[in-house]
Amino acid sequence: MSSTPPSTPLLETAPPNNTTPASLWLLAYHFLILGCTGFGGPSAHVGLFETLFVERKHWLDGAVYAELLAVCQMLPGPTSTQMSFALGITQQGTLGGLISGLLFMLPGAVLMTTLGVGTAEALKRGLLDHGTWTAATAAGLSSVGVALIGNAALSLGSKICGTVRLQMAICAASAALTLLPSKPVPWLFPVLLVSGGAVSAVDKTVRMSARSDAVAQEDRDAQPSIDRSSIKFGLRAWQGACVVGIWACMLLGFSVFALSTPTSTQPQLHWFYTFFYTGSLVYGGGPVVLPVLQTIICDRNHWIRDAQFLAALGLAQAMPGPMFNLSPFLGAVIAQSAGTNVYVGALLCWLGIFAPGVMMIFGVLPLWRGLRNNRIYQRAVPGVSASAVGLIFASIFSLHASLQASSPFPSASDAIAVTGFALIRVGNVPAPLSVLCGGVLGVLAWACGIEQ
Secondary structure, three states: OOOOOOOOOOOOOOOHHHOOOOOHHHHHHHHHHHHHHOOOOHHHHHHHHHHHHHHHOOOOOHHHHHHHHHHHHOOOOOHHHHHHHHHHHHHHHHHHHHHHHHHHHHHHHHHHHHHHHHHHHHHHHOOOOOOOHHHHHHHHHHHHHHHHHHHHHHHHHHHHHOOOHHHHHHHHHHHHHHHOOOOOOOOHHHHHHHHHHHHHHHHHHHHHHOOOHHHHHHHHHOOOOOOOOOOOOOOOHHHHHHHHHHHHHHHHHHHHHHHHOOOOOOHHHHHHHHHHHHHHHOOOOHHHHHHHHHHHHHHHOOOOOHHHHHHHHHHHHOOOOOHHHHHHHHHHHHHHHHOOOHHHHHHHHHHHHHHHHHHHHHHHHHHHHHHHOOHHHHHHHHHHHHHHHHHHHHHHHHHHHHHHHHOOOHHHHHHHHHHHHHHHHOOOOOHHHHHHHHHHHHHHHHHOOOOO
């Protein structure tokens, strides 16, 4: 495949080499398959998309794909989910994006909703009480859930922070400050993310000002200089700005409501806001969203127990599609605990956590050029990402403490967690199989009478 001439915009509505864009039917077919078989997390999903769109079907040029991936990585929300919408937009506009994104999300969401409703019914019948094999299974799943978070922290830490001392320091400071308060602090997470970005931006600006003019010019020349004047992805620029404005108004309005009313008043709106808030302010996708959600729904509001949260995490890792699909499971269990309709709870939480990222990708793609070339934003992103990794490291400690308090066999849970971590990190065992092993080991611990 020939490379794109320098004078041709990389991001075009027509695919390279004058091939025909993917039809709506083809988008629906391929993304439904991806939604049913997309195991392995965001990195695996991005690789699957690249194989389909760039290598096999040639619907997009590799440079176009890289540009789109950069857009999604710089926005809050789940990267692979946003990519599924963006890729559909490049082929068939707004309708294509809706079809591709929804079909990628729905299979895992349906499975997690079903499991969440089943878990809610099991809780109602007392099937998950201490001393039952089902409770032991849940404890095993929860143990591997902690191992999954540990693996995510190490993987993201090495990728995002590497050997850059400033980013390592931001990561460590974020983790330490998160663990410092004895009670959850509602505003702590966004403050840490913004602070990390500010430190990174200031450091980069100071170092740039100390460099010679020639080197600074070379750095500027290295930035993308692609002509995108004729590019329109789905919406027009003013429509995209309106979508971003609606998102901001929703976040502000629901925040005012949540801060001014107790959770017992309109609890469904509080559930929706919690997941909408989390999806709006968290960079890094699934692994980063976990500590934020766990703090709000378990530690602060006590809507569910930590063991249930960790079980949801383990099951979500074993399902295809985005990790954000743990939200309908959590919503069903939260609704059952509150005595309301479990399907309504699952739907509200699912819509809440996905809506911000989807709104942002539809709104920002038309405004992409200005955002991508904004130097302050570019310089802040490494610090925001490093701070987000720090939140993940902190969640390992808090979730381990919760696991110890809720597990029917704390010592065995630690052993299962270490075993799960070794399977994932050393043995390269897929996450779904590792989660299954955790459940089996939990049942074995129960059968052997290991309790404390």
